[in-house]
Amino acid sequence: MPSYKKEIPTDHKNKINRVFQYIDENLDGDLSLNTVSKIAFFSPFHFHRIFKTITGETLNEYVTRRRIERSASILLHKKNISITELSLRNGFTNNASFTRTFKKFYGVSPTTFRKQNPNKFSKIRQLKSKNGQEYPDFEKYICVINNLKKWITMNAKIKIVEMPKLELAYVSCIGPQNLGNAYEKLMKWATPKGLLDDEQTKMVTIYHDSFKITAADKVRMSACILLNEPTETDGEIGLSSIDQGKCIVGSFEIGLHEFEKSWTGLFLWMNENGYKKAERNPIEIYHNNFNEHPEKKCMVDLCIPIQ
Numbered sequence: 001m002p003s004y005k006k007e008i009p010t011d012h013k014n015k016i017n018r019v020f021q022y023i024d025e026n027l028d029g030d031l032s033l034n035t036v037s038k039i040a041f042f043s044p045f046h047f048h049r050i051f052k053t054i055t056g057e058t059l060n061e062y063v064t065r066r067r068i069e070r071s072a073s074i075l076l077h078k079k080n081i082s083i084t085e086l087s088l089r090n091g092f093t094n095n096a097s098f099t100r101t102f103k104k105f106y107g108v109s110p111t112t113f114r115k116q117n118p119n120k121f122s123k124i125r126q127l128k129s130k131n132g133q134e135y136p137d138f139e140k141y142i143c144v145i146n147n148l149k150k151w152i153t154m155n156a157k158i159k160i161v162e163m164p165k166l167e168l169a170y171v172s173c174i175g176p177q178n179l180g181n182a183y184e185k186l187m188k189w190a191t192p193k194g195l196l197d198d199e200q201t202k203m204v205t206i207y208h209d210s211f212k213i214t215a216a217d218k219v220r221m222s223a224c225i226l227l228n229e230p231t232e233t234d235g236e237i238g239l240s241s242i243d244q245g246k247c248i249v250g251s252f253e254i255g256l257h258e259f260e261k262s263w264t265g266l267f268l269w270m271n272e273n274g275y276k277k278a279e280r281n282p283i284e285i286y287h288n289n290f291n292e293h294p295e296k297k298c299m300v301d302l303c304i305p306i307q
Contacts, residue, residue, distance in 0.1 A: 008054060010236045015040040016054050017172050017238050020220065023063060024208065027070055028091050031063045055174060056218075065218070067091055068105045071098070072213040075114045077277045083110050145268065152265035155258075157251040160275075163303065166242040168204060168224040169195075169233055175217045179205070182223035189237050190225050202226040205284040206242070211260075226285075245280060248304040253297050256290070266302050280305035 022039045023031060036059060037047035051059050067090040074081060074089075087098035102110050152158075169190070173182040183203070190196055204224040211219055222240070233239055250266040252258075263282075270277065287299040 008050065012050050013054070013172075013236050014238060015042070016051060019051070020172070020208070023066060027063075027067050028089050031059075031091065033059055063091075064101060065105070065214075068102055069209065069213045071102060071110065072106065072113065073210055074279075075110060076212070079114065086110065148261070148265050148268060149272070151261070152250075152269055155252060155254065156262065156266070156269075158266070158269060159249055160306075161247050161249045161303075163242070163245055163247045163249075163305075165244045166204070167227045167230075168206075168222075168240050168242065169227055169231060170206070170222040170224040170238050170240050171236055172220060172222045172238070174220050176219065176221070177217070179221055179223060182221070185236060186223050186225055189233075189235065193231070195225060195227075195231070198228065200228065203286045205286075206240075207282050207284075210282075242283065243280065245278065246306050248275060248306055250302045250304075251300075252302065253299050255295070255297055259284075259298075262302055266304060270304055270306065276307045278305040278307045 019036055019040050022036065033044045033048060037044045040047050040050075042050065048059065051057075051062070055062055057065070071086050071090050074086060083095055083098070087095050090098070092098035092101070099109050102113070106113055108116065169186070171182040171186045173179055187196065195201060202225075204226055206222040206224060208220040208222065209218065224240070231239075248266065248270055250262065250269070252262050254262055267277075282305065283303045285301040285303065287301070290296055290298040293299075
């Protein structure tokens with residue numbers, strides 16, 4: 001299972017974090033081993049070894065998966081985009097190559113994938129399939145969705161917000177099983193700097209991948225602390241920012257087992273109300289330490305960037 005290994009030096013991890021960002025921003029461009037290794041200031045041979053140790057994938061495997069997963073995400077949220085445009089936007093030279101590669105990942109062509117995952121029910125359907133819970137008829141399926149709508153209405157305060165630019169310090173990880181360790185590293189760094197003394201300080205999780213389309217053990221996340229003033233970092237801690245933009249913000253007070261349900265319901269609310277997801281990353285903003293809550297609940301904002 002891929003994770004950051006102890007034997008990987010901190011400066012190597014920081015360089016690979018820059019590579020992740022470069023790949024995300026250039027999925028339609030040249031992401032060959034020679035090109036990407038220069039971003040990390042490694043020889044191609046050395047970079048190949050380090051990248052596979054950290055991610056569990058070769059560079060080519062990682063890039064291909066990211067391109068196909070981004071394509072799948074766009075197919076879920078933008079029904080009018082053509083397959084030709086989609087293939088070019090994700091670094092494929094022709095439709096045949098794109099369709100063949102897409103089918104290896106999802107078992108169907110991009111066109112069929114779009115038809116099987118239409119608009120507002122796509123996340124629910126994928127979620128139920130992943131959990132192995134199939135609903136045998138449409139009426140029961142609609143009942144599940146209606147119950148989820150009621151739950152969201154009762155448990156969330158939802159609004160559209162123009163989010164300001166956020167400055168963050170972060171530690172990245174691959175797979176939710178490593179998120180707790182990433183936050184431990186972040187807090188160990190932040191505590192002596194007094195960054196946790198300010199009651200206005202918030203912790204933030206960024207989801208660089210979607211659990212809808214990426215295997216859980218390959219989902220990349222960043223454990224972050226919101227910075228109120230410029231701060232120098234060291235070691236594995238990096239600096240990043242989230243651009244200003246419009247978001248759906250759902251405010252919840254929920255148990256740890258209710259996060260998936262909350263995200264599913266918020267995406268359903270987004271589609272029901274005619275909003276389209278932007279290509280920016282969803283985030284969670286935490287307003288308490290759930291261990292200090294009498295019912296062990298999280299006071300959290302789930303934020304979906306929208307167009």
